[in-house]
Amino acid sequence: ETGVTQSPTHLIKTRGQQVTLRCSSQSGHNTVSWYQQALGQGPQFIFQYYREEENGRGNFPPRFSGLQFPNYSSELNVNALELDDSALYLCASSPGQVDQGEAFFGQGTRLTVV
Amino acid sequence: GDSVTQMEGPVTLSEEAFLTINCTYTATGYPSLFWYVQYPGEGLQLLLKATKADDKGSNKGFEATYRKETTSFHLEKGSVQVSDSAVYFCALTDRGSTLGRLYFGRGTQLTVWP
Numbered sequence: 001e002t003g004v005t006q007s008p009t010h011l012i013k014t015r016g017q018q019v020t021l022r023c024s025s026q027s028g029h030n031t032v033s034w035y036q037q038a039l040g041q042g043p044q045f046i047f048q049y050y051r052e053e054e055n056g057r058g059n060f061p062p063r064f065s066g067l068q069f070p071n072y073s074s075e076l077n078v079n080a081l082e083l084d085d086s087a088l089y090l091c092a093s094s095p096g097q098v099d100q101g102e103a104f105f106g107q108g109t110r111l112t113v114v
Numbered sequence: 115g116d117s118v119t120q121m122e123g124p125v126t127l128s129e130e131a132f133l134t135i136n137c138t139y140t141a142t143g144y145p146s147l148f149w150y151v152q153y154p155g156e157g158l159q160l161l162l163k164a165t166k167a168d169d170k171g172s173n174k175g176f177e178a179t180y181r182k183e184t185t186s187f188h189l190e191k192g193s194v195q196v197s198d199s200a201v202y203f204c205a206l207t208d209r210g211s212t213l214g215r216l217y218f219g220r221g222t223q224l225t226v227w228p
Contacts, residue, residue: 042221048215090157094214107157108156
């Protein structure tokens with residue numbers, strides 16, 4: 001049983017650019033959630049995908065978008081990058097969209113915007 | 115809305131000392147409560163959880179009791195080890211919601227010295 005894997009592990013982008021982060025969910029999990037963790041802060045919910053549909057969204061602007069594929073892997077896309085987007089982006093997969101306490105987290109992608 | 119407030123860190127202890135990290139919550143529904151741990155350079159790992167009032171979650175010598183009357187879920191360990199050095203996050207989900215998002219506290223950095 002493989003865990004949740006994210007790629008890349010580190011990324012440096014320039015303000016105004018676009019970025020795509022990837023997540024492979026744990027086998028058997030149909031739900032993927034994305035979180036942003038700024039330095040010294042707790043993770044903040046961005047959105048959740050359940051069976052390829054966006055199931056809910058936190059307080060993030062539309063330039064944060066995502067996809068979930070038939071194999072339940074997922075992408076997070078961020079357009080028009082801002083300096084404040086620098087953070088650790090965490091992906092979590094779970095066997096259902098509720099009770100996220102059963103979610104398994106990846107190691108994260110550290111994004112630096114310069 | 116739902117939120118979690120954690121004791122400010124950092125916390126520095128000697129090995130074998132007693133640990134308490136305070137956590138209180140605000141929830142509109144009926145939450146499940148969690149403690150997650152983040153070791154340096156890694157993602158989040160579920161440490162323990164409790165799903166109803168008076169439940170005690172425990173794992174690896176850590177314990178926390180779901181106190182509905184005080185809306186608290188304090189983390190305790192009787193004798194910490196150097197290997198417990200990490201960031202600890204208190205979190206909740208609203209079990210009455212169809213969107214199983216996690217709400218996290220800001221995290222408490224624990225450093226244990228030999």
